[in-house]
Amino acid sequence: MKTKHLALALLALPLAALASPALVFGHKSPDTDTIAGAIGASAYYNARGLETVPAAQGAPNPETRYLLRRFGLPDPKVIDSVGQDGFYIVDFSDTALAPRDFSPKGLRGIIDHHKLGDATSAAPIECVIMPYGSACTIIYELFTQRGLEIRKDIAGMLLGAVLSDTLNLTSETTVDADRAAVAALARIAGVEDPSALFSEMFRAKASLDDTPANLLHRDYKEFDINGHQVGIGQLDLLEMKDFGDDLKAKITAEMERAVKEDGLEVVMLSLNSFNEKQNALLLRARDPRLRAAIAAHFKVQDDDSLTRLEGLASRKKHLVPPLYDLIK
Ligand SMILES: [Mn+2]
Missing domain, CATH: 3.10.310.20 (DHHA2 domain)
Structure with a gap:
């Protein structure tokens, strides 16, 4: 009898409640900007009441792993599919860099700082592409524009990504928005010296502890x-x-x-x-x-x-x- 009641109850659930959260992920061969971008963008969407979860098309590299441990964040789950319930992409807009089952039907949003790629959508989507040094600078601005609070651990991860993609604000791609994001994110994350954080990231990436x-x-x-x-x-x-x-x-x-x-x-x-x-x-x-x-x-x-x-x-x-x- 009990099983029968349970089955009826499940049937009565609205379809939406059975859907899993939408995936947020960056490009293949993930770097720090792509993984921090997925984590930060997912936090941003969730702060607005959407249901998303960060993911990555591969394991984090040594630099990214250093930042995840340092700010106490879990590794995003590794995926090779865009999933069943819609998805958001970060730090790319070229379908060659997406999982093989990319489809315009599932695409809900893009946050990127590269040249516009060939990704397209079936419905209107949220799309923010800015010529900044890091995708995470855009994510910082999105939080700020809506007056949403950035969690301390998320701010640390975003900070690390901006430093990584701009080589500590020295790359030719660096713009004022990146410099402003680094200053603000460092304050939120409680990082007194972003350059020292960059050196630690670099040492993790360039570790000589190998054969x-x-x-x-x-x-x-x-x-x-x-x-x-x-x-x-x-x-x-x-x-x-x-x-x-x-x-x-x-x-x-x-x-x-x-x-x-x-x-x-x-x-x-x-x-x-x-x-x-x-x-x-x-x-x-x-x-x-x-x-x-x-x-x-x-x-x-x-x-x-x-x-x-x-x-x-x-x-x-x-x-x-x-x-x-x-x-x-
Ligand atoms: Mn990037």
Whole structure:
């Protein structure tokens, strides 16, 4: 008898009560702006009485994980579908960056700071796209425009995202709105020194607590240059001094091994230090004359002391092109 009553009661529930909250999520390969954006936008929609839940198309990266732990927020749930009950997108508007089952029918809103993509909707939606340095700056403004309070933990997460996407307000994309958002969010989150928070985020992202092989391959590409295989890794550092002699010895040993055993003619590791805006290179080559020629061009010392080159070096722009002349 009891089961029968329960079944009747369930049938009587209005359909809306059975619907799950709408998902709010950012782009594929989520970065900090995309995950903080999903969390912040979901909080903003919920503060207006909507029912949403933040989600992400992948696990948070080390920088994002650092911020989630620091401000005591749970990881958003990982999804590979837009779900059944409508969805909001943040930090993108290109369907190539959405789950495969993206459909205009489910799209309810967009908050973004990129060029307008190809996403479209079946019904009118909320859409806010601004040319700011971070999607989270827009979310800060949306809260403010409606006079809605931003929770302390949410403010911390949004702050971290604006710092991340604007490289501590130094990127070319940074605008006054980003600077204003950082000042206001830091006050709400109780963060006295946003630059110190940025350094901690950077250290989490650029953690050197890994094996020499993983560090060499963290951001690594192989090129065929005039028939010779060349491997070039890039490693971001907060400061050059983070890369100590002990680590240098271990990584050069790994590079030596790669030249001897992996069929590579040349292996390079490019170190970019963010605070000093400097680059240094480590170099190994099978042929000593080739090593000498490349070393002379990039001013790499024979003893592996880290030669400081002016400014940050891009693999594509500064490192690869001269190799076509040097490697014959
Ligand atoms: Mn972004």
